[in-house]
Amino acid sequence: MNAVEVRDLTVAYRESPVLWDIDLDVAPGVLMAIVGPNGAGKTTLIKAILGLMKPAAGQIRILGKPYRRVASLVGYVPQRGTVDWDFPTSVLDVVLMGLYGRIGWVRRPGRNERREAMEVLEKVGMTGFAHRQIRQLSGGQQQRVFLARALVQDARVYLMDEPLQGVDATTERAIIDILHSLRSSGKTVLAVHHDLQTVSSYFDEVLLLNVRRIASGPVSKVFTDTNLRLTYGGRIAIIKDAP
Amino acid sequence: MEQLLNDYTLRTVTLGTAILGAVSGALGTFAVLRRQSLLGDAISHAALPGIGLAFILTGSKASLVLMVGAGLAGWFATAIVLLITAGTRVKYDSALGLVLSVFFGAGLVVLTYVQRYPNANQAGLDSFLFGQAASLVVADVITMTILGGVALAALLLFWKEFKLLAFDPEFAHSLVLPVRRLDIGLTTLLVVAIVIGLQTVGVVLMSAMIIAPAAAARQWTDHLGIMTLVSMVTGALCGVGGALLSTSISNLPTGPTIVVCATGFVVISMLFAPRRGIIWQRIRRTVQNRELRSESVLLDLFELARTHDDLTYPHMEPALRVIHPQRGTLYRQLRRLQGKGLVQMHQNGAWALTPDGVRVCDQLRKERIG
Amino acid sequence: MSTFQLEIQLVAAVVAAACALPGTFLVLRRMAMMSDAISHAILPGIVVGFFLTGNLSSPLLILGGATAGLLTVVLVEWIRKTNRVREDAAIGLVFSSLFAVGVILIARFARDIHLDTDAVLLGELAFVPFNRLILAGRDLGPQALYATGVVGILSLGFILLFYKELKLATFDSALCATLGFLPGILHYTLMGLISMTAVAAFDAVGSILVVALMVGPPVSAYLITNRFGYMILYSVALAMTASIAGYWIAHLLDASIAGCMAVMVGVQFSVLFCTAPEQGVLAAWKRRRHQKWQFAIKMLVIHLLQHEATPEADRECRMDHLQDHMAWEEAFAEGVVSRAVSQNLLHTVGEYLELTAAGRELAREAIIHT
Numbered sequence: 001m002n003a004v005e006v007r008d009l010t011v012a013y014r015e016s017p018v019l020w021d022i023d024l025d026v027a028p029g030v031l032m033a034i035v036g037p038n039g040a041g042k043t044t045l046i047k048a049i050l051g052l053m054k055p056a057a058g059q060i061r062i063l064g065k066p067y068r069r070v071a072s073l074v075g076y077v078p079q080r081g082t083v084d085w086d087f088p089t090s091v092l093d094v095v096l097m098g099l100y101g102r103i104g105w106v107r108r109p110g111r112n113e114r115r116e117a118m119e120v121l122e123k124v125g126m127t128g129f130a131h132r133q134i135r136q137l138s139g140g141q142q143q144r145v146f147l148a149r150a151l152v153q154d155a156r157v158y159l160m161d162e163p164l165q166g167v168d169a170t171t172e173r174a175i176i177d178i179l180h181s182l183r184s185s186g187k188t189v190l191a192v193h194h195d196l197q198t199v200s201s202y203f204d205e206v207l208l209l210n211v212r213r214i215a216s217g218p219v220s221k222v223f224t225d226t227n228l229r230l231t232y233g234g235r236i237a238i239i240k241d242a243p
Numbered sequence: 244m245e246q247l248l249n250d251y252t253l254r255t256v257t258l259g260t261a262i263l264g265a266v267s268g269a270l271g272t273f274a275v276l277r278r279q280s281l282l283g284d285a286i287s288h289a290a291l292p293g294i295g296l297a298f299i300l301t302g303s304k305a306s307l308v309l310m311v312g313a314g315l316a317g318w319f320a321t322a323i324v325l326l327i328t329a330g331t332r333v334k335y336d337s338a339l340g341l342v343l344s345v346f347f348g349a350g351l352v353v354l355t356y357v358q359r360y361p362n363a364n365q366a367g368l369d370s371f372l373f374g375q376a377a378s379l380v381v382a383d384v385i386t387m388t389i390l391g392g393v394a395l396a397a398l399l400l401f402w403k404e405f406k407l408l409a410f411d412p413e414f415a416h417s418l419v420l421p422v423r424r425l426d427i428g429l430t431t432l433l434v435v436a437i438v439i440g441l442q443t444v445g446v447v448l449m450s451a452m453i454i455a456p457a458a459a460a461r462q463w464t465d466h467l468g469i470m471t472l473v474s475m476v477t478g479a480l481c482g483v484g485g486a487l488l489s490t491s492i493s494n495l496p497t498g499p500t501i502v503v504c505a506t507g508f509v510v511i512s513m514l515f516a517p518r519r520g521i522i523w524q525r526i527r528r529t530v531q532n533r534e535l536r537s538e539s540v541l542l543d544l545f546e547l548a549r550t551h552d553d554l555t556y557p558h559m560e561p562a563l564r565v566i567h568p569q570r571g572t573l574y575r576q577l578r579r580l581q582g583k584g585l586v587q588m589h590q591n592g593a594w595a596l597t598p599d600g601v602r603v604c605d606q607l608r609k610e611r612i613g
Numbered sequence: 614m615s616t617f618q619l620e621i622q623l624v625a626a627v628v629a630a631a632c633a634l635p636g637t638f639l640v641l642r643r644m645a646m647m648s649d650a651i652s653h654a655i656l657p658g659i660v661v662g663f664f665l666t667g668n669l670s671s672p673l674l675i676l677g678g679a680t681a682g683l684l685t686v687v688l689v690e691w692i693r694k695t696n697r698v699r700e701d702a703a704i705g706l707v708f709s710s711l712f713a714v715g716v717i718l719i720a721r722f723a724r725d726i727h728l729d730t731d732a733v734l735l736g737e738l739a740f741v742p743f744n745r746l747i748l749a750g751r752d753l754g755p756q757a758l759y760a761t762g763v764v765g766i767l768s769l770g771f772i773l774l775f776y777k778e779l780k781l782a783t784f785d786s787a788l789c790a791t792l793g794f795l796p797g798i799l800h801y802t803l804m805g806l807i808s809m810t811a812v813a814a815f816d817a818v819g820s821i822l823v824v825a826l827m828v829g830p831p832v833s834a835y836l837i838t839n840r841f842g843y844m845i846l847y848s849v850a851l852a853m854t855a856s857i858a859g860y861w862i863a864h865l866l867d868a869s870i871a872g873c874m875a876v877m878v879g880v881q882f883s884v885l886f887c888t889a890p891e892q893g894v895l896a897a898w899k900r901r902r903h904q905k906w907q908f909a910i911k912m913l914v915i916h917l918l919q920h921e922a923t924p925e926a927d928r929e930c931r932m933d934h935l936q937d938h939m940a941w942e943e944a945f946a947e948g949v950v951s952r953a954v955s956q957n958l959l960h961t962v963g964e965y966l967e968l969t970a971a972g973r974e975l976a977r978e979a980i981i982h983t
Contacts, residue, residue: 051417058939067419068419094410108402281704331894336644344825344828345882352863352872451713495720498713506706509698
């Protein structure tokens, strides 16, 4: 059974299509990069998979079921810019938000939840920041907090919207290590990725997207000059490292 | 104080205003964080026709009846704002302004009819414009307590869901929380908070009771729970203070007095709150700048000395002044550094790094490069 | 129609036009709520002006009010820049506290004069003809006509003179700055004009109707035109119609004139909200219904194009697959197919769907153009 399965997905925003007839299969334990130019519908695809956007047509299955039934098995890392970082809350608090679905209504996070959150903060190297107000963090640290919030859900499938956008080199390394350790424990990760240079070293598979699916599959097979030119419309020159 | 305990009316008024302040403070926290400050203004203005219609339809001036009318109108106005922004390209601020003024105008029309009723003038629905604390009676306070209590209880019950809704609604959605219903619920609580204050503060200025306590509280803490508590206490203090002032001094309308109190709290908080306060920030920046300036003088001495083999090689002030043209500042910095034991003055008036100074320079250079 | 009635309508129409002119810019620049803020905040300026001159019809009052209005703009801007409080909250705080101060000043020190708090909020157009401008013993007509007329002409002159610059500043203030048109100065001049308009108008119609007339007609005009110049023209026309219609309705119902005018502004908007040719809800609904089919047909042909001549074509290009994988209802799927067939985009071979040349063409085009 595939971790993520998208069939004939079309999404429209105000009557103009953002995604046309997308098909996608992601096997379990795969790190997949979603790559494409601005406005290609990368974020939309993630949101559609999460049920945040209603598709005009098509079907989405996660672990063989509709999203609502497996939501607790899916972790989401949104773009950093989508929230107000001046919000009066601490790092630990934000991480605990990942557990709100599991805790259920009315109940508050207790000692066990706190412990779990602290463990995850250690994984992302943010233990010392647990009680900081989130405004006081650097961009990379904010990204790690968002990652921790998803990790604490202990999900099987992770959807990440530009987890490496605007982070420092150390954070990038740390996040990639975490993604690799997720893979080795059999988790699936779909991440929107901007840096074409690093696709082949960071990810196993890649989806080239520009409103339509241009290609998807193992990086070695799919991430070719021809496909990239198709994706980016030949408007940009792609510099690839010599093999 | 004795007067407060003995005077029945005064006690009622105090209790009522404290409750309204606390409830609007709590819900205001969320409204301000969710950027709905001006929605509060629209809701309170839009409540006016609701109050008038409730009176015309029931003939009753019981506060519960009027509050229900006000609440329904406020809620309806919010729904229309959403309808306009979702259905057309009209922006949120325009929709707010339009709905606010049209509803208020409708309220004026309704009020001209109300004024023709024989029993309309005694307690006057007019007092709903600028509020009349003295008109609060025990029954009003009981209604306010029950409604406010329910609102606060609901806020407490769904605290973590509302918190997530305010911080990151999309993530809440990804956890399959019913975001839409939570949003409607929290907005409804805001309507309740506004409605229970209308009789005391008035429709025109009630929005200030939503914004001001929360804006003041935000300056003192970075914790949502504490912010809400501080905002509640601030709201209650403003309410009580303003109401007492207006009942003890003649010709002082309640609503404006409460609002002026609340603004006072905001100004004080913005200036003096630790960490976020503007005054503290100025002081911190001055200290930092001074620190930076003396560091640069120290490093310059180091650079000059490096051209000789001896890192504690002394230099005359004119040599330093080539880099630091302002004589007064330079001299002050050197004195400061001397005080810290990082530089010393030789007999001939030349300045040199001390061994401690050299060590500090090494460290600074490492920090700046790393 | 008596001269009185004629004069009232004349004043109402002039006020409406004077408000709608600068209001258009507020709506386009997403600052509609500034009209609410300014029209409230001018109050203390007027009161202070009155204390200084002892005369309610002194032009100094307009100056005082305009100063208070500009003060609001500056304060909001300043608070926003401190980053302590967000802009919407800052607007709410500034105008409510200034208004509160104004109301308190009136209540405490100016009780016995015409300037009472209700009039500030509601205005009383019916009394406008009693306050006449008499020069050298000659009656020149109601004062309000001249006050609002002069301000209106100033606005008109400003807009005509700087039409190009204002347009640029409204749609692209960054570009405007690089071209050297100083959007800051334009901005403050505009805000000054809005303050003066608010002062001149509020004596006649009250602060809330100022908001209704500044925001409502431009928003309605925004629904029926995409062009800047026309939007200004339509706003003025709509505002004048609403004010005169409002007057007659108030006359019929014997209700508040300002209230009825605001309601008419609302009625105008509601009608256009439903029926506007492109932006209206009805038009959008019709368009969406049409586009839903067109869109579905496109989806279908693209789907077929992507899968024809692939190994899984047998499975993908079948009628029953549409219900399964595209998640279309059976009836909807059949509707799409029969429409596509009648447009000669595909033909059916039993359950199997095959594109025609035209269908293939459409699919390719759709892919390229999106």
